[in-house]
Amino acid sequence: xxxLIRLIASCALSGVLLAGCVTDNGxxxxxxxxxxxxxxxxxxxxxxxxxxxxPGSIPANASFVAPNGNDANPGTISQPYRTIQKxxxxxxxxxxxxxxxxxxxxxxxxxSGVTITSYDGETVTVDGTDAVTGWTIHxxxxxxxxxxxxxxxxxxxxxxNEMMTEARYPNGNDLFHVNxxxxxxxxxxxxxxxxxxxxxxxxxxxxxxxxxxxxWTPETGAVTASQPGQVTISVDTSLxxxxxxxxxxxxxxxxxxxxLDTEREWFYDxxxxxxxxxxxxxxxxNTLPVRAKQRQYAFDLSGKSKVTIQNINLFASxxxxxxxxxxxxxxxxxxxxxxxxxxLPGNRGASYWIDHLTDTGIVVNGRGNILQNSTIAYSAGNxxxxxxxxxxxxxxxxxxIDYIGNYASGVALAGNGHTIQNNTIYDSGRSAIFPNAVPNxxxxxxxxxxxxNNLYNGMMLSRDGGEIYDAEDAVTGTRIHHNWxxxxxxxTSGSASDFPVAGVYLDSGASGFEVDQNVVWNTExxxxxxxxxxxxxxxxxxxxxxxxxxxxxxxxxxxxxxPNCGSTQVSDNLVLVPITQQSVKxxxxxxxxxxxxxxxxxxxxxxxxxxxxxxxxxxxxxxxVGNTVAASIAKQPGPLAxxxxxxxxxxxxxAGSAPLAYQWKKNGIEVNGATSTTYTTPPxxxxxxxxxxxxxxxxxxxxxxxxxxxxSAE
Ligand SMILES: [Ca+2]
Numbered sequence: 082x083x084x085l086i087r088l089i090a091s092c093a094l095s096g097v098l099l100a101g102c103v104t105d106n107g108x109x110x111x112x113x114x115x116x117x118x119x120x121x122x123x124x125x126x127x128x129x130x131x132x133x134x135x136p137g138s139i140p141a142n143a144s145f146v147a148p149n150g151n152d153a154n155p156g157t158i159s160q161p162y163r164t165i166q167k168x169x170x171x172x173x174x175x176x177x178x179x180x181x182x183x184x185x186x187x188x189x190x191x192x193s194g195v196t197i198t199s200y201d202g203e204t205v206t207v208d209g210t211d212a213v214t215g216w217t218i219h220x221x222x223x224x225x226x227x228x229x230x231x232x233x234x235x236x237x238x239x240x241x242n243e244m245m246t247e248a249r250y251p252n253g254n255d256l257f258h259v260n261x262x263x264x265x266x267x268x269x270x271x272x273x274x275x276x277x278x279x280x281x282x283x284x285x286x287x288x289x290x291x292x293x294x295x296x297w298t299p300e301t302g303a304v305t306a307s308q309p310g311q312v313t314i315s316v317d318t319s320l321x322x323x324x325x326x327x328x329x330x331x332x333x334x335x336x337x338x339x340x341l342d343t344e345r346e347w348f349y350d351x352x353x354x355x356x357x358x359x360x361x362x363x364x365x366x367n368t369l370p371v372r373a374k375q376r377q378y379a380f381d382l383s384g385k386s387k388v389t390i391q392n393i394n395l396f397a398s399x400x401x402x403x404x405x406x407x408x409x410x411x412x413x414x415x416x417x418x419x420x421x422x423x424x425l426p427g428n429r430g431a432s433y434w435i436d437h438l439t440d441t442g443i444v445v446n447g448r449g450n451i452l453q454n455s456t457i458a459y460s461a462g463n464x465x466x467x468x469x470x471x472x473x474x475x476x477x478x479x480x481x482i483d484y485i486g487n488y489a490s491g492v493a494l495a496g497n498g499h500t501i502q503n504n505t506i507y508d509s510g511r512s513a514i515f516p517n518a519v520p521n522x523x524x525x526x527x528x529x530x531x532x533x534n535n536l537y538n539g540m541m542l543s544r545d546g547g548e549i550y551d552a553e554d555a556v557t558g559t560r561i562h563h564n565w566x567x568x569x570x571x572x573t574s575g576s577a578s579d580f581p582v583a584g585v586y587l588d589s590g591a592s593g594f595e596v597d598q599n600v601v602w603n604t605e606x607x608x609x610x611x612x613x614x615x616x617x618x619x620x621x622x623x624x625x626x627x628x629x630x631x632x633x634x635x636x637x638x639x640x641x642x643x644p645n646c647g648s649t650q651v652s653d654n655l656v657l658v659p660i661t662q663q664s665v666k667x668x669x670x671x672x673x674x675x676x677x678x679x680x681x682x683x684x685x686x687x688x689x690x691x692x693x694x695x696x697x698x699x700x701x702x703x704x705x706v707g708n709t710v711a712a713s714i715a716k717q718p719g720p721l722a723x724x725x726x727x728x729x730x731x732x733x734x735x736a737g738s739a740p741l742a743y744q745w746k747k748n749g750i751e752v753n754g755a756t757s758t759t760y761t762t763p764p765x766x767x768x769x770x771x772x773x774x775x776x777x778x779x780x781x782x783x784x785x786x787x788x789x790x791x792x793s794a795e
Pocket of ligand 1: 248249250251252340341342343346
């Protein structure tokens with residue numbers, strides 16, 4: 082490690098090409114030396130769907146679909162079908178549906194063996210929404226429209242492609258920087274006390290809690306009575322005090338017209354089939370492209386085999402499959418807002434922390450299916466649900482997922498024999514990857530290959546979890562290897578702030594995993610955590626040849642409450658903070674770990690980590706020089722919205738060896754005297770709306786620039 086002096090921190094964000102940096106547009110300084118134990122470069126060259134349609138190459142057995150077509154047509158290029166469904170259920174196995182540019186509002190259930198692709202690279206979108214029209218004034222700036230939507234909790238309203246907010250208290254639009262209300266003294270498991278609560282009758286509303294002594298999941302309940310400054314709630318209390326309404330805990334209220342009090346908010350009343358909406362800018366929504374989600378699936382491959390879906394965009398809808406789906410290929414899709422729900426559980430009595438693990442995101446079920454070269458963004462639940470056996474999820478970009486914050490994940494991985502490789506997964510409410518036995522507890526997630534993924538900004542809305550997390554499963558042959566795992570940081574401090582927010586977390590006796598050749602940094606608490614949970618079966622985990630370029634006091638490998646090590650070994654890990662064994666008697670084997678240990682010897686700069694198209698790259702691991710770690714950004718400053726006349730305080734969490742120096746910048750220009758971890762602006766003027774702040778963090782070994790944080794001032 083002593084040869085590593087050049088900086089490799091913050092490549093993607095610095096705006097300055099440093100040695101070892103590869104930018105999103107594919108330019109590279111190409112001066113990366115092998116960096117034992119740290120390296121690996123996200124390679125950015127080209128766009129998703131590189132293996133897709135070759136322009137001008139039309140198979141002889143192709144039929145055509147176009148927005149100006151007609152399903153009574155023969156499906157030729159001059160007389161195309163109108164719907165993808167007509168084509169995909171008319172043509173024989175082995176045929177191709179070439180879809181012309183346009184947006185299609187349907188759920189397609191194709192014949193087996195059919196390929197569905199965009200024609201000649203044209204832009205094709207299958208959209209789960211329908212237009213909402215016929216708005217009349219309800220009251221003030223609130224309009225209403227008659228529409229039949231779901232009576233459940235999956236409704237979603239857009240203006241164009243922009244998601245609106247289901248009316249709530251307190252107001253806030255950001256899915257991850259949630260504007261929580263805080264319960265006050267007097268709160269109990271069945272009563273929320275808050276003197277800030279607006280004095281309206283909340284009876285009949287829903288309440289969403291992130292609260293308790295160990296709030297590893299949120300949960301949703303009902304408001305059954307309302308008084309000034311407090312409400313009575315009906316919610317599952319079986320996990321109290323871990324997950325439970327309590328003073329200091331967080332909550333918001335929604336699902337009631339009384340919460341609709343600002344622009345962008347909507348409320349749907351299924352009893353009268355009416356949608357209420359306060360449009361952005363207080364305008365008449367008849368002048369806007371208001372859309373409501375009406376279909377869960379763009380494609381349903383249940384029971385289908387050998388279907389290929391290629392180079393198609395999805396909006397507000399996803400792709401489903403079931404245990405009988407085999408050998409299907411999903412390639413080069415761009416999917417936004419794949420799944421949405423608001424209540425945990427959706428069905429009262431279900432286990433809310435594992436709700437929607439199998440029915441959200443792109444559902445890859447059955448056997449021998451492939452999802453590749455695709456981008457999947459924005460989901461309340463999973464990015465991808467993998468079930469069944471022997472499926473492949475590779476070279477995908479998955480981000481802004483699990484904004485509900487339960488166990489739904491970037492990739493929720495049930496079953497066995499799957500390969501999850503070269504994916505970039507960032508900005509997740511809890512885990513990036515969750516190998517798990519749900520829903521079939523009899524099938525542990527064995528023989529899964531989780532490698533070469535770039536996983537970061539996980540655990541944003543959770544506690545007591547990790548970027549890769551498993552609980553209780555006894556597996557064989559599952560390997561977690563050659564991944565970058567970094568910046569797992571809860572966005573909101575509060576109860577249980579000192580609980581694990583880890584890189585790899587094998588919980589409650591999870592056993593049989595091999596964890597090797599990973600590079601783990603800037604995780605909030607614990608880098609790799611083996612929690613035996615007092616389970617007496619052998620722990621049998623093998624943690625070796627990982628590198629942890631992190632000097633934070635919490636950046637250790639932790640073995641806790643393991644009464645039976647079995648074959649567990651922790652060896653050859655490059656760590657700067659000593660490994661901790663606690664309530665492990667006798668201690669498990671731990672040899673050759675430290676600043677001179679071999680570490681992730683195979684992670685040199687030629688190793689591709691994450692996916693390989695625009696948007697896949699991230700900050701690279703910070704350099705280690707001797708025992709010094711270069712500066713980096715552990716927690717990025719978030720966007721802030723204030724009223725004109727108010728100040729705004731931006732915050733960053735830097736990492737690396739002390740001392741760290743900070744310099745905030747406004748639109749790229751240094752702000753005089755703004756040199757700490759926080760920066761408070763002067764009172765905002767309307768001219769400050771849209772101003773971008775960044776912060777540079779520096780130490781003797783390196784320099785890092787944060788992602789931009791925008792100030793909104795209205
Ligand atoms: Ca509101």
